[in-house]
Amino acid sequence: MSPALALTAVAALVVLALLAGLMLRRREGRRRDGGGLRFDPADAQGVTLGTGATLVQFSTETCARCPQVRRLLGSYAAADADIIHIEVDLTHRPDLSTRYRVLQTPTTFVLDAAGIVRARFAGVPSRESLTQALAAV
Template sequence: MSPGLALAIAGALVILAVVAGLVVRARDGRRSAAGGLRFDPSDGGVPLAERATLVQFSTEFCTRCPQVRRLLTSYADQHESVAHVEVDLTHRPDLSSRYRVLQTPTTFVVDRSGAVRARFHGVPRPAALTEAVAAL
């Protein structure tokens, strides 16, 4: 292989990696559709709240999960009829396939009937979280 071709291939791979990183960063923390999922309260170990339940999926080795835990706990404490539940996928790996969780942290906004109304990948943006709860 010629050095020019090898350099062109390496440059294309770098550009592809940068574009992929920018796409992932742009999606992180944004609200996305729930895809018709229903959350079973027995998976969280507590009953669903009257207005909304913020279900956080995390793992023991997740570096951003403590930040999300603090954010969601604070949000639930400040808003009436909103609860926060954390589900550790390290101990319940079956739930990751059931709820299509591909990364942690992932947060669901669940209404009182168990319907997942919104989902967030990564750290939820506070404005988007407020908008998702207000839509219930």
Template sequence: MSPAVALAILVALVALAVAIGAVAKRRDGLRRAGGTLRFDAWDAYPAELGSRATLVQFSTEMCARCPQVRRMLHSYAEESDGLRHVEVDLTHRPDLSSRYRVLQTPTTFVVDESGAVRSRFHGVPQRHALTEALASL
């Protein structure tokens, strides 16, 4: 392989990696549909679901952004009646990551009073997107 071809391949790979990183960063924290998932409150024992909604945060011990999300969701839950914040540590319950299809931490679910997952956020939820998700309940 000539040096020019190798350099062209290298430049193309770097450009592709930058494009993928930019798209991933742009989508981080945006609201996504919850699908058909149902959250079981026993998975966060001894937690109960909120009367209006529950913010379920999936985290791990090594997650760098999880404490920031924990503080934000906790303060958000304190400001609203009928809203609870529950944290599930996947370090101690790795089986839940496959059950709820959690591929990264932090991941946050907005769960209604019946346990249906209405919205999900990957990464740090954007506050306005979280407000919209709760308003839609």
């Protein structure tokens, strides 16, 4: 292989990796539709859902950003008695990642009182988007 061809191939791979990274970063923390999922409280050791909304955080033991999301969601639950924060550790329940289509941690679900997923966030949700999702519930 000629040096020019090798350099062109390396440059193309770098550009491709950069574009893929930018696309993934753009999706990070954005609100998406719940997709018609229904959360079963038995999956979180039978906790009860909130009367207004429930924030379900999927995390793992090795997740670096999960403590930040835990504090954010906990602050919403502490400020409003109708909001409950539940954390589900996928390290001990990997079957739930398939059932709820969780591809990364942290992932946050915003549930209504019936357990229907109204919004989902992959990564760290922005405060504004989370507030809007809760207002919609």
